[in-house]
Each structure stands twice: as C-alpha cells, then as structure tokens.
Amino acid sequence: MKHSFLLVSLGLLLTGAAFGQPTAPGRRPEASRSVVTVSGYVHERGSREALIGVSVYLPGTSTGTTTNTYGFYSLTLPAQDSLRLVFSFVGYEPVQQTVAFRKNTELNVLLTPGRVLSEVTVTGSRTGEEKVSESPQMSAIDVPVAQIKKIPAFLGEKDVLKVLQLMPGVQKGSEGSTGIYVRGGGPDQNLIILDDAVVYNANHLFGFFSVFNGDALKSVELIKGGFPARYGGRLSSVIEMNMKEGNKEQLHGEGGIGLIASRLTLEGPIQKGKSSFLVSARRTYLDFVARPIIKQQSGGETIAGYYFYDLNAKVNYDFGPKNKLYLSGYFGQDRFYARDRKEGVNIGLNWGNATGTLRWNHLFSDKLFANTSLIFSNYKFQISSDEESFEGDDAFSLRYNSGIRDYSLKYDLDFYPSPQHSLRFGAQTTMHRFTPSAVVLKSTIINQYKQEVDAINVLESGLYAEDIWRPTARWRINGGIRLSHFMHDQVNYLRPEPRLSAAFVLKPNLSLKASYALMNQYVHLLSNTGIGLPTDLWVPTTDRVKPQQSEQVAVGVAKDFAEKGLSLTVEGYYKTMKNIINYREGASFLLVNDPTSADKVRWEDNVTSGKGWSYGAEVLLQKKVGRFSGWIGYTLSWTQWQFAELNFGKKFYPRYDRRHDASIVGIYELSPRITLSGAWVYGTGQALTVPTGRYQANRHLPIKDPYFGGSLPYLAFGEEVNEYGSQKNTFRAEPYHRMDLSIQFHKKKKHHERTWEFSVYNLYNRRNPFFYDLDAKEQGQGQPTKTVLYRYSVFPVVPSVSYNFKF
Structure with missing residues (x-):
C-alpha cells in the first residue's frame, strides 16, 4: 500500500509538471502571454570543453537553472522584448548576455578561465555554481x-x-x-x-x-x-x-x-x-x-x-x-x-x-x-x-x-x-x-x-x-x-x-x-x-x-x-x-x-x-x-x-x-x-x-590465516599461539593524526608553464598505528621474557618533490 501511494503521488507530480502551464513566481497566469525558451551550451573559451554545473539565472531573482553533464541548459519564460542572463561558474569569469526574447532562442556561451571578478556580486550575489542554500540536494x-x-x-x-x-x-x-x-x-x-x-x-x-x-x-x-x-x-x-x-x-x-x-x-x-x-x-x-x-x-x-x-x-x-x-x-x-x-x-x-x-x-x-x-x-x-x-x-x-x-x-x-x-x-x-x-x-x-x-x-x-x-x-x-x-x-x-x-x-x-x-x-x-x-x-x-x-x-x-x-x-x-x-x-x-x-x-x-x-x-x-x-x-x-x-x-x-x-x-x-x-x-x-595473550600448544592444532582466512598447516607441539578475547573489536587503537604541507613554484615560459612542488607527508613524524601484535620482550639477564603488545607504523615523515609542466 505504501509503495502504491508513492507511485500514484509521483505520477500526479510529474503529470502536473509536464502539462501544467508554467508561470513566473508571484505572477498570475495570463492566457494572452506566451512563453518562449532560451537554451544552448556553455563551453570553456580556448578549448570548447563543455562545463558542468554552470549557473544560468536572471539577476536579482531566484529564477535560473544549471547546465547538465554535457554543458546543456534550458529556460522557459514569459516572452518579453529583452532578457538578461548571467552565466557564472567557479574559477571562471562571469558573462552577462542580453537577448531579444519574443521567440525561442539558441544562446551558446563561452566562459573564460580566471578569477571570479567583483562584478558577480553586483549582478547576482553569486560566486559561481548554484548556492548550497538554494539546491534541494543534500549531502x-x-x-x-x-x-x-x-x-x-x-x-x-x-x-x-x-x-x-x-x-x-x-x-x-x-x-x-x-x-x-x-x-x-x-x-x-x-x-x-x-x-x-x-x-x-x-x-x-x-x-x-x-x-x-x-x-x-x-x-x-x-x-x-x-x-x-x-x-x-x-x-x-x-x-x-x-x-x-x-x-x-x-x-x-x-x-x-x-x-x-x-x-x-x-x-x-x-x-x-x-x-x-x-x-x-x-x-x-x-x-x-x-x-x-x-x-x-x-x-x-x-x-x-x-x-x-x-x-x-x-x-x-x-x-x-x-x-x-x-x-x-x-x-x-x-x-x-x-x-x-x-x-x-x-x-x-x-x-x-x-x-x-x-x-x-x-x-x-x-x-x-x-x-x-x-x-x-x-x-x-x-x-x-x-x-x-x-x-x-x-x-x-x-x-x-x-x-x-x-x-x-x-x-x-x-x-x-x-x-x-x-x-x-x-x-x-x-x-x-x-x-x-x-x-x-x-x-x-x-x-x-x-x-x-x-x-x-x-x-x-x-x-x-x-x-x-x-x-x-x-x-x-x-x-x-x-x-x-x-x-x-x-x-x-x-x-x-x-x-x-x-x-x-x-x-x-x-x-x-x-x-x-x-x-x-x-x-x-x-x-x-x-x-x-x-x-x-x-x-x-x-x-x-x-x-x-x-x-x-x-x-x-x-x-x-x-x-x-x-x-x-x-x-x-x-x-x-x-x-x-x-x-x-x-x-x-x-x-x-x-x-x-x-x-x-x-x-x-x-x-x-x-x-x-x-x-x-x-x-x-x-x-x-x-x-x-x-x-x-x-x-x-x-x-x-x-x-x-x-x-x-x-x-x-x-x-x-x-x-x-x-x-x-x-x-x-x-x-x-x-x-x-x-x-x-x-x-x-x-x-x-588484538591478542590478549600467548601460550604454547600442548597438542597439534590448526590455526587461522589472519589474511585470507581458512586454516594454515597444523601447529607442532610446543609452538606459540595467540589467544584472543571473547568479544570482537573491543580494543581501540590510538588516535590518528598528521599534518601535510606543500609549496608550489610556478613559472610561465614562452611556450609552456612549469611547476616545482615540494611537499612533506606527516610533517611532525607522528607514529600512527598500522597494526598491533604480541612479541616477547627481554627483561634482563636471568629474568623471564615478558609478552608485550607492540604498535607498528608504516609511514614516518615522507618528503617528496615533483616537476609538473603544461604547454
């Protein structure tokens, strides 16, 4: 019953969307006023790469849309003498376009890579893509x-x-x-x-x-x-x-x-x-x-x-x-x-x-x-x-x-x-x-x-x-x-x-x-x-x-x-x-x-x-x-x-x-x-x-393979074997933390651009735990060995250098 209700509700929703007459926010429908569509593609200038998620909107309003995976957009609005649109995207200079809007119009736009200019704030109070507060999408x-x-x-x-x-x-x-x-x-x-x-x-x-x-x-x-x-x-x-x-x-x-x-x-x-x-x-x-x-x-x-x-x-x-x-x-x-x-x-x-x-x-x-x-x-x-x-x-x-x-x-x-x-x-x-x-x-x-x-x-x-x-x-x-x-x-x-x-x-x-x-x-x-x-x-x-x-x-x-x-x-x-x-x-x-x-x-x-x-x-x-x-x-x-x-x-x-x-x-x-x-x-x-102790086998025993499961060959008499507690995952490893730093040096040459990058992984050499195991520790001459839980780490401080180029 719940599934049927959901299907019927969605069908009514989509039917209303497909066949209902669109109206501008806050405006009553006017039978005499026709609607027309502006649509097209948004590409990057210089490469003609299609841009995904570009905001296309009417400045000063919440009316707009975004380009799809292939750079396509479409807006259907009441016809008017002219229509002003803003195209903006993170990392690109915004573009304003004014077009005659009495009939369906194809408008393709090129955006230039570069820093977002202050004009964006003036025209639409946007920094590029759709605002997170305006999108229904969560998470x-x-x-x-x-x-x-x-x-x-x-x-x-x-x-x-x-x-x-x-x-x-x-x-x-x-x-x-x-x-x-x-x-x-x-x-x-x-x-x-x-x-x-x-x-x-x-x-x-x-x-x-x-x-x-x-x-x-x-x-x-x-x-x-x-x-x-x-x-x-x-x-x-x-x-x-x-x-x-x-x-x-x-x-x-x-x-x-x-x-x-x-x-x-x-x-x-x-x-x-x-x-x-x-x-x-x-x-x-x-x-x-x-x-x-x-x-x-x-x-x-x-x-x-x-x-x-x-x-x-x-x-x-x-x-x-x-x-x-x-x-x-x-x-x-x-x-x-x-x-x-x-x-x-x-x-x-x-x-x-x-x-x-x-x-x-x-x-x-x-x-x-x-x-x-x-x-x-x-x-x-x-x-x-x-x-x-x-x-x-x-x-x-x-x-x-x-x-x-x-x-x-x-x-x-x-x-x-x-x-x-x-x-x-x-x-x-x-x-x-x-x-x-x-x-x-x-x-x-x-x-x-x-x-x-x-x-x-x-x-x-x-x-x-x-x-x-x-x-x-x-x-x-x-x-x-x-x-x-x-x-x-x-x-x-x-x-x-x-x-x-x-x-x-x-x-x-x-x-x-x-x-x-x-x-x-x-x-x-x-x-x-x-x-x-x-x-x-x-x-x-x-x-x-x-x-x-x-x-x-x-x-x-x-x-x-x-x-x-x-x-x-x-x-x-x-x-x-x-x-x-x-x-x-x-x-x-x-x-x-x-x-x-x-x-x-x-x-x-x-x-x-x-x-x-x-x-x-x-x-x-x-x-x-x-x-x-x-x-x-x-x-x-x-x-x-x-x-x-x-x-x-x-x-x-x-x-x-x-x-x-x-x-x-x-x-x-x-x-x-x-x-x-x-x-x-x-x-x-x-x-x-993790193991809670160790003991010597007093008979032949099969043991589990810790990596692939299954059984390893049998233990011989007297061999050591780990003992585990009755509950699963009751041990908490030490907290993990680290800091990484990087510096890049860019230089534009006549025909190319090069970048030298120097970085450090785990700057302060934190010995983060990778796994734990038991091992014997010597207590001194004449003293019995002591079984100790050891922490093993894999990455200390790791410096690196790389050379990158563009042409």
Missing part, C-alpha cells in the same frame, strides 16, 4: 579538480579519493590507503562511476593510490545521502567523475615527473571546432629502481618487481546542435612478480580494470535532451604460483582467478518544461558476469587436480523518474522514484526505491533541508583482510544471499556567505542497513590446503548476513574561490554491526567506526608564482581485535 560535495591539484599529496601523487577522505562523513581505511567508508558503509557500498562506467576496484599498490589520474578528469562529485533517483545499486555513496573531452582548438599537454611515477596528457583537435581527442597515461617505475637492488642482494638468483599503469582515452565529434558523439575508455593494471632461480619458484599477482563508454547526445527540442550510453566494465584478478621439480620432488602449479564483467545500456532524458520544473527520466540494464573463483591446481603428488567455478550470469535493471520542483519561492524539492530489478536463475527481485530531498528557504542564503532515500544493492564484496587486497571478491545476490538494503534520513541547515565566497552545511543522519554480508569465522576462497574438497564448497557456505546502524552529525565550512580557499570538516558518528554467527550474535563496532573525525585544508596563493597548501587530519582510533 553532496564537489571539489574543483584545480583545487585537488593544489592539496598536499602522498609522494607527490595527486589522488582524488584521498582528497574525498578529507570530507566529513567519509572515513579512510588504513594508513595511506584510498579506501572510502561513507556513513558506516563498506567500500563495496560506494558507486564509483567514470564516464557512466562502474569501476569495481579503484586501488593501486594495495590501496595506497587510486586508479584515477587527475590530469584526465573534468569534474568530481560525492553524494553521501539524499540520492537522486537516477542513481542506484549501492547503499552508501555515489562518486561520479567525468573525463575531459579534449581541446577542440589547439594541441595542449601537461604532465609530471615524481618520485615513484610519471604521467603525460595530450589533448587537441581532430577537426578544429568539431572533434577532439584526449590521451592520458601514468606509470610507476618502482620496478626499475628495486629490481637491480634485489638482484644484487640475492647474488643474481632473485628477480622481483612491482609496477602499475593507467591509460585514459577519449574522442568526441560534434555533429551540430542536435547530435554529439563521445567514446571514452580507461585501462589500468597492477603487476607484481617474483622469481627465485635457485628455488625454482615463480610468483605473480596481477589485477586491473578496463572500461569503455560510447555516448550519443541528441537534442529533440530546446526543452528535451537525451543521452544514450553503451557501457563496458571489466575487473580481473589473478594469482599465479609455480614451483619447479628438482630430482623427483613435487612440482606445483596454481592459478587463481576472479573478476566481474558488465555490459550495460543506459538511456536518460532531461526535460525542462519551466523554471519551476526540471525532470529526468531514464532506464539502465546491466548484464553482470561474475567469476567468484576459478582455481587450477597441478601437482605431481596428486597427479593432477583441476577445479573451476562456473561463471554466474545475472541481469540488473533500473527505471527512474525525478523532478526538481520549485512550487513556491521558498520551497525546492527533488522527488523521485526508482524501480530496481534483479534476475538470477529462479531468483527475481522487483523493488521500488522512493527518494525525496527538500529545502525550505528561511531567508536569502539560509535554508533548512531534509531527505529520505531507500537503496538496494544486488552485488556484494567479500572481504576479510581489512587492508584492501585485491583478493576481495565480487559476488551476486542468489537464492541464499539476499540483496542489501538501506534506509537513510537526514536533516540539516545550509548557509551561504556570498560576499565571502563561503558555504556552511550542518547535517544529522540516521541510517539502517539490512542483509549486509561478511565471511564466517575462518572462511576463505583460497582452498589450497585441501584442494580435493574445493568442489564441495560453495561461496554461499562461507558467508553470513547481518544488519547495521549508523548515525551522526557532520559540519562542513567550505571556500572554493579566492586567494585563500579550502575547508574545515568535522564528523561525530557511531556505527554498529550485528551478525547471528559473529561475536555470539551481539552487536559490535566494525573496524572503521570512528567517534570523531576532523580535517582542516587550506590553500593560499601567496603570489601568481607561489602557492602554499596544508592539511591536518584527526580521527579516533580504529576498533580492532
């Missing part, structure tokens, strides 16, 4: 890519995900990692999108870097709650990134050389003004540095190395105002290899992503914009291990593979009937192909054993409608519904997902906000390592494993300080999660100890389902423009999980529950040639399960 944060490039970075590598970790409501994983934990959710509950394609593993170097090269990105947005209906399939957050399109006017490039990696980006026209290309590549050279050292130390017997690379590419063609075509892709790999010639051992560890998106924009009319996307996404992981046979000894060979591959079709419509309504409709269907594990094992002792898990094919679809509605001058509402569908063998789920966000303007630049969202997730990530290893597995919903589901309610206050370029948001939220899954104690997919029983074990036998709660408050004070920019963020939160088969069925705090989390980020342009930046972060220590 959304966007960080300009130009600002990301100025923030101090670990080893000089600018990382989008690490910058998002500095935002309230977002917890990082372990020290130095790019793990994202949003409002109590796990890393699999984040929908990470690059040009419409889902990226399933966003980590390089075991989580220390993300796969996203900032030089190739145009925009980054994080949504933590109040999700618009167009997004689905995850419980906790949406991280949407769009790649640059490429310069349509002239060839440009930028790149950098750092301590561990170098990168290069090239963009330029294919047909000037019509089409362009973008190619961006990055590669580490850790293997070139480490390989000769390892080889020398081993006397030439050992060869080992590790490297990763990224490649982004995009081409587009403008067929005119009605049709545009885009083709983009991302390819990345991590490779670790080690070979010992003396022992005859050869080990490999490889994982990587590949995505591809073909998009077609079509303008049906000056009010109706459509986009069709064909999307491919593939994630693969492989372990290989070979041991050669010497003098009749056992020869061993292992291949372990897992992954997920998607083929998707997506269709979206943007309809702009009036300034009071902006409607979006669409549908998406995805064919998932899961390979939870495929093991091939050969051994001369057991002759030959081969075990392969069959691939699992499932279908996931979604149908949505949403409306950004301004019923009065004070109300801003985004109402919508998504109908999600999942099919696997005999399993079928059809679930409505209502969404609602609303803002009530108390007075100019100040509003109250509230939101509600119900989300379903049909794919799951199995992880028992806690340190972001690529051995974590993606698996689907089945007849035994139900879809995850969350409900989230949030309320808050938003305030714009337009004259200072500041915005302040304060939000409180409460979130419940159902059917979240985890490994049972000691479970694993790496069945190498007893491979002959592998075919008897299904992955569903190794998991248990439970529920979770997360609630808290977040504060964000942000400044995006001016010589001094940055933000201050603070989070107070609680997260608890409960599984019938873990911790005796009692509630416990998951590892990344943090009571307090704070960040201060500042960027100061001392002069056009010098930029200073700094960041300070603080977080309550992680909830951990």
